[in-house]
Amino acid sequence: MLDPRLIRSELDQVESQLARRAFRLDTAAFAKLESRRREVQAKTQSLQSERNSRSKLIGQAKAKGEDIQPLLAEMDSFGDDLKRMEAELDEIQTSLEDLLLGVPNILDADVPDGRSEADNLEVHRWLEPRKFEFEPQDHVELGARLGQMDFEAAVKIAGARFVTLQGPLCRLQRAIAQFMLDLHTMDHGYIETYVPFMVNADSLRGTGQLPKFEADLFRVQSEPPYYLIPTAEVPVTNLVRDEIVEANRLPLKFVCHTPCFRSEAGSYGKDTRGMIRQHQFEKVELVQIAAPHDSSAAHEALTSHAEEVLKRLELPFRRVLLCAGDTGFSSAKTYDLEVWLPGQQAYREISSCSNFRDFQARRLKARWRNPDTGKPELVHTLNGSGLAVGRTLIAVMENYQDQSGRIRVPDVLKPYMGGIEVIG
RNA sequence: GGAAGUGUGGCCGAGUGGUUUAAGGCACUGGUCUUGAAAACCAGCGAGGGUUUAUCCCCUCCGUGAGUUCGAAUCUCACCGCUUCCGCCA
Secondary structure (H helix, E strand, C coil), X not given: CCCHHHHHHCHHHHHHHHHCCCCCCCHHHHHHHHXXXXXXXXXXXXXXXXXXXXXXXXXXXXXXXXXXXXXXXXXXXXHHHHHHHHHHHHHHHHHXXXXXXXXXXXXXXXXXXXXXXXXXXXXXXXXXXXXXXXXXXXXXXXXXXXXXXXXXXXXXXXXXXXXXXXXXXXXXXXXXXXXXXXXXXXXXXXXXXXXXXXXXXXXXXXXXXXXXXXXXXXXXXXXXXXXXXXXXXXXXXXXXXXXEXXXXXXXXXXXXXXXXXXXXXXXXXXXXXXXXXXXXXXXXXXXXXXXXHHHHHHHHHHHHHHHHHHHHCCCCEEEEECCHHHCCCCCCEEEEEEEEECCCCEEEEEEEEEXXXXXXXXXXCCEEECCCXXXXXXXXXXXXXXXXXXXXHHHHHHHCECCCCCEECCHHHHHHCCCCCEEC
């Protein structure tokens, strides 16, 4: 959520900033609601003030044993007026809140203009893609030949966009997650965290998935409803909801391995083959809660932590700065890491690292105590995949395959594989 | 799932209809004292919002939401969390 005071005082600037995302802020509607709010709030508060002072007089009169009937008579119609005014104020504030909840974050100044993926800016590449002396297979083919990846079984058990794995391939996926957790906890200073895989609506509102993106979520039929987490970002970032964090604890750095569930309602027809886009996948997530003046540096650091996973796995990748049109609703600036997939002859997203600045924090009421002012102020929140485990599995399979379809285990994963050096 | 208890500021905790403007303590901040620190003493110290150059002033907030009342932390109802006991269970 944007700062309402910013929108009030800099309405035109906010409008033109949001236009970079092709988001049209209804400034007329906002200005109209805002002036109504101002007027009704002032009236309501003066009525409340009068009620309070009159009630106090009644109390005092009663304490002295005086007759309070005349005073009570004066209050007669007063209560109704106040109630009507309070109801109207409540209505206006709800409307303003609804409007505000649907407005995306303002982008950082260095986010490039652009409409789509095609306008994203490549920042750097790491490692030349391997030259194969044979036609490299994609992970679907490789998995089938190994007899360890079965999509048909998953269709029977659940439906489309699920997968089953068996044997060493399962272990490889587990090894990848373990390796990532060890790297981030031991070398990068993150605290390992375990969280619920279902969350309430308040949590999703806090991180920005609700109210706008309910269609992307799986909802559980409970009362009140739970939602399967689309990313560990939701439960982990909500750890600081309604909290005031002491300055000396910042930055908070959490790493969390969870399954993620996405209904991907809007994306049917895209990436229908293989494990690229699934309803359920594993991810190791990095979350940082930072003081505002540190968040840009934290964003660079967090992104480099995700990159380190790819470097140690010796997987070719590039870092891309997302353009205005491709940056997510809540984010002020996002880097994507894209890994080289020989089976597709393309770089594909394997991590997305975002700085949300105070956008989520305002929704979450996540604050820190600024030692300079002594006052609670909003923190900045950041997160990034470190990495998507399922896609890392694919990348390892495709980049480490040999001519006969066997998978060599990357050196850094060998300690987790119980002596297996080659799968197949 | 059943029963009983309980929910108050960063933390502990008093408060059963009217100067509650939420006592008191801890923590924190500033000051006095001290070579320095501690202790002691003095003072300050919740959050959000409105108005304002600023101060002032005003409103809201005692788990959440409804309700009763001129007036609610306090009374009523529902829901949620926690504690204890019983039942069930990996």
